[in-house]
Amino acid sequence: MSNERTIFKALSWASSFLIENGRDANAGEILLRAQLNMSRSKLLAEQKMPLAEQEWNRFEEAVKEHAAGKPVQHIIGYEEFYGRKFLVNEDVLIPRPETEELIEAALKKLGTTFKSLSGLKAADIGTGSGAIAVTLKLERPVLSIFASDLSERALQTAKKNAECLNAEVQFLQGDLLQPFIDNGLKLDIIVSNPPYIPAHDELSDVVSEHEPHSALFGGEDGLDFYRRFASELPNVLKEQSLVVFEIGDGQGKDVSLLLEKSFPEAEIDVVRDINGRERIVTMAVQKISFD
Numbered sequence: 178m179s180n181e182r183t184i185f186k187a188l189s190w191a192s193s194f195l196i197e198n199g200r201d202a203n204a205g206e207i208l209l210r211a212q213l214n215m216s217r218s219k220l221l222a223e224q225k226m227p228l229a230e231q232e233w234n235r236f237e238e239a240v241k242e243h244a245a246g247k248p249v250q251h252i253i254g255y256e257e258f259y260g261r262k263f264l265v266n267e268d269v270l271i272p273r274p275e276t277e278e279l280i281e282a283a284l285k286k287l288g289t290t291f292k293s294l295s296g297l298k299a300a301d302i303g304t305g306s307g308a309i310a311v312t313l314k315l316e317r318p319v320l321s322i323f324a325s326d327l328s329e330r331a332l333q334t335a336k337k338n339a340e341c342l343n344a345e346v347q348f349l350q351g352d353l354l355q356p357f358i359d360n361g362l363k364l365d366i367i368v369s370n371p372p373y374i375p376a377h378d379e380l381s382d383v384v385s386e387h388e389p390h391s392a393l394f395g396g397e398d399g400l401d402f403y404r405r406f407a408s409e410l411p412n413v414l415k416e417q418s419l420v421v422f423e424i425g426d427g428q429g430k431d432v433s434l435l436l437e438k439s440f441p442e443a444e445i446d447v448v449r450d451i452n453g454r455e456r457i458v459t460m461a462v463q464k465i466s467f468d
Contacts, residue, residue: 182233184209185224191240198244208239211253258308261315263338265306268330272308276370276423278450280312282457283368283421287317290419290461291365295319299366302353303327303402307335309368311344320366325349325356353402354409363415370423371402399425400432407435418462426454436460 191205210220212235228236239252250256250271255264258272259280265271287294300323301310310324324346326332332348339346349356357364403422410420424432429447436445436458443462450456 182228182230183224184220184226184228187228187233187236188224191236194240195244200244204243204249205236205240207249208243208252209236212236212239256306259312259316261312261342263306263308263311264334264341266334268328269305269334270370272306275450275456276309278448279368279370279421279423279457280309280316282448282459283313283366283419284316286419286421286459286461287366291417296321297365298323298362299368300325300357300364302367302369302406303371304335304348305331305370307338307346309370310335310346311339311342313368314339314344314346315342322346323349323357323362323364325351325353327352353405354413357413358409362413364413364418365415366419366421367410367414368421369402369406371406372399398431399428400435403428403432403435407439410436411439414462416463420460420462422458424455424458426456429455429458432458 187209188205191208192202195204196202206217206220209215210217212232213220215223242252243249248271250265251267254266255262256272257263259277263272291297294317296319298321299313301307301313302325304310304324304326307324310322313320314322322345324332324335325348326335327350329350332350335346336348338344339348349360351359354367356362403424406420406422414420420436422432424447433445433447436443440460440462443460445458445460447455448457448459
């Protein structure tokens with residue numbers, strides 16, 4: 178690389194190097210912003226700013242790590258979600274921008290399903306990093322928020338995020354809804370981004386080699402967890418309740434039918450994301466029959 182170590186030169190090299198290695202050219206900008214603790218506008222305004230040799234070498238190492246397949250978020254240690262930074266590592270799924278639309282759908286449905294949110298109990302099932310649970314608590318503080326995960330290591334990360342962001346969340350370790358069933362807890366709201374990728378789908382090595390498969394794959398057709406939810410939900414939902422799931426594109430009809438079998442009177446909707454793909458299923462329940 179050139180001896181002229183400026184931000185401009187660093188970003189130009191990173192862009193070319195990443196493209197040559199089949200990675201996103203914009204990753205270099207994200208890595209350098211994090212390293213220098215600069216906003217995007219500040220970084221772009223300081224293109225001529227020289228970098229110390231140590232800064233240059235550190236950036237070069239980070240870019241090469243990503244080119245080799247390590248996720249940018251694992252290199253910098255966090256991902257931004259709904260305007261907040263969440264710690265991430267190989268024990269949790271990295272929060273995706275599409276899941277912000279899950280939050281939006283949940284907040285919208287809360288306003289049309291319940292007259293008041295005060296004292297309502299909501300749970301994020303399979304919480305991973307805790308991004309959904311923490312965000313719901315911070316966006317709607319009157320809710321009592323629970324979060325569960327089968328992985329104790331994931332829960333450790335989620336607890337750190339809740340502490341760092343001053344969000345009061347109660348964490349439970351266990352498989353899907355089982356901890357709530359075991360504790361006799363009834364819920365008003367359930368939100369989840371369960372594993373929904375079919376077992377044989379191919380993923381980028383950045384994902385498949387660095388994120389937990391237990392948080393990605395949902396059986397042969399990707400629907401295993403929704404089947405379990407449909408079976409277990411009647412044991413934990415209150416008479417008036419709301420369920421919001423993230424789904425894969427093309428799964429809307431199947432997930433809706435599974436829920437309809439358990440809740441024939443419920444109002445079930447499929448919501449498309451900003452790109453027009455099926456992304457969310459919501460279910461508003463007014464009265465549940467436990468026959």
